[in-house]
Amino acid sequence: MELAYSGLVVVELADDPAGEYTGKLLADQGAQVIKIEPLGGVASRHIGPYAGGEVDPDRSLNFWTYNTSKHSVTLAVGEAEGQVALAELISRADILLTTGRPVDLQAQGLDLESLCSENPRLIALSVSPFGLTGPWANYRTSDLVGLAIGGLLTTCGYDDHSIPPIRPGGNQGYMTAASFALCGLLLALIERQNTGLGQLVDVSMHESIAVTGELANPYWFYPKALVQRQTCRHAQPEPTQPALFQCADGVWVYFALILADQNAWKALTSWMESAGVAADLVDEEYLSLAHRQENFSHIQELLEVFFLIQDSGSVYREGQGRGLPIGPLRAPEELFDDEHLAERKFFEPVEMSDGTSTLFPGTPYRFSGGNGAPTRPPLLGEHTEEVLSHG
């Protein structure tokens, strides 16, 4: 089966999740991604947690997450022989993927523009903290720092503003940059189909975050309002009502009651009535929005009770069954038991080097013509000989 990236050769020089995840998404859908590592392994192999708690560059779950389906080649990049081998690999590649800042690229002896002119079909894809140009281009970043400077962090946190903004989990600043890196690369690949020519694609994590704030920028561009963070719900110019409710099993559910939505109101109150806790909410006068608004705190109190006497699983099924957009805040371990994901065979069993099988998340898109799937991440230097002798 031909996958989207079948036949493409990628040389990856990435040392953060933005670049590594970009490479993973290419590798999972058929590209040959050659990950260049120093002899001791890339930084991501030295970050936990580790499989079975064993601190070992081949057992880092951080590495596994962002490096499925790749080939690992170790090179002494600082030394002449390594440089020659790297240049050779790049000359054979369709794509060179880097994550360094301009100073890092310089230190590695990589001039992306020159490489592009020497190899006219090459696409040099740079995913860097602030982009390759501008006064902050050499600033240092991290997921937390990137989200802060890019404006997304200020919208996340708690109602209580004596608590600082809180970074959402999972390296999302880097993940946002990876999304744009993939899109930029695809545009360049299509351009190459049209013209036969590659180019330099310069993706900035900072800007990727800056354009991902949803309402925040439009609220400033248009009415010049700043949104304020609120616990687990949209940051807005004004405070809104809480949207988290705790259930009997201790699990929180997200439910934002839009008071003005008459259908939602009826669905909710008939549901509450069936549980015997609708109290006066089914009274005729609550059919008026103004009355609901006046009695909002009473409604909110009854809602709290209503959710507290049920477990989150039934709230999810029953609420959604009644057409209400509601969802439990599930912990990662609960995803593996989800009947819907199971039916869609979302999690992919991947055979590891020791013969054991591990479930990885499946692809984020499905094509009727067929999908790739993650295969196991490479052991350190596993493909060095094979790739370098391939000549």
Added chain:
Amino acid sequence: MTAVEHARPIQTQPGSGRQPQQRTGPLAGVRIADFCWMGVGAVATRMLADFGAEVIKIEARDRLDMPRRLPIYKNELRSYGDEDPNPDPNKGGLFNNYSRNKLGITVNMKTERGQQLVRQLIGASSVVTENFAPGVMEKWGLTYDDLRAIDPEIILARMSGFGHSGPHHRFKSYGPVIQAVCGLSFISGLPDREPSGWGLSYMDNQAAYYNSMALLMAIMQRNVTGKGQEIDVSAVEAGINLIGPDLLDVSVNNAKTRRPGYPNGNRLDNPQAAPHGVYPAAGEDKWLAIAVFDDADWSRFASALGNPEWASSPDFADQSSRFANHDKLDEHISRWSARRPAHESMELLQAAGVAAGAVRNSQDLTESDPQINLRETFFELDHPVIGVAKFEGSPMQFSRTVQDNWRSAPLLGEDNQYVFGNILGLDEDEIAVLTAEGVI
């Protein structure tokens, strides 16, 4: 070295014409019959419109797209709860941001003629996009098989919360529900209290980007094979892919994340960075983020602060002791940071080679961001109702490809004449009749 020439042709001259024109960019020649609406769909096809595709947004006059209705108006502050009861559909800032570079037509799909016209348009297009609740396209007889009967090479991209199969595929969703169900909200917050989750529909944006990606992948493949595809993107599945190493910790080590102390707020357990957090800065609700990963970082950090006495305490001698004494460390740093403007501290620490950043808002991004300013990430276009206004551009620069910003968002039905006349070949009288009858 590696400086990219800034080549972003920006059309800002008011009155320079809103007539559809020959597009430029890698996707020039791709025509998309776009049923997408709301955030996810609109952002997904925006990427294609920005780079040359002729995206024809199909709208209904009697069911306005939510971003057209949301009261994010220029120079007029209204919150969500204070929605305009009779919104001007051409005034919405969010819609303008989401639908720039697209064409807009109106069709009443409740009429037979309207459905015929849409089929004709699909026949003249090569991509169809939609993000309706499951069942809507089926009701109109526009399944992938139906579309292939019109055009065997068609690409159909379907975008939804849960995907188009499985027992929950009809579940209702929007960003915060997706974030809850896929685990992204739970893994975000301070230990031992309710999750802080997300202050935005992060997954509307991310799912949109994955949809753009999938569309571009399918277009790229069709260029080679001549074959179209049906694409099914589930926002929940895209979201689970974004959880990160904590998911494999569960899968491999059987870890339970529903445990005391998890998640860990702004602290970083892997690697054990310290200091790592968001510290108070001078001013109300002003903050500074700092991330120190190793001893070399720490030594630069301490000298940037002028090597205060506390920094040489044995409690902070190495990375693991700093991590173990994080609370104490945070107190010292907070005392330092609270007296200074966040931007000043950021410059000081960055100059010393420490990863640090002010927690910045949209005003900062718009008015005092040298990167966004120099790289022209935000740009302006004129609009007949809104006037000249800013847009969130693309965070990518190309040495060859240019983003083709030819027009702000379409007025409701603005391109009916062009699409039904020039593309589908209807004459003016017929268009006038269809307009009068409410078909378009």
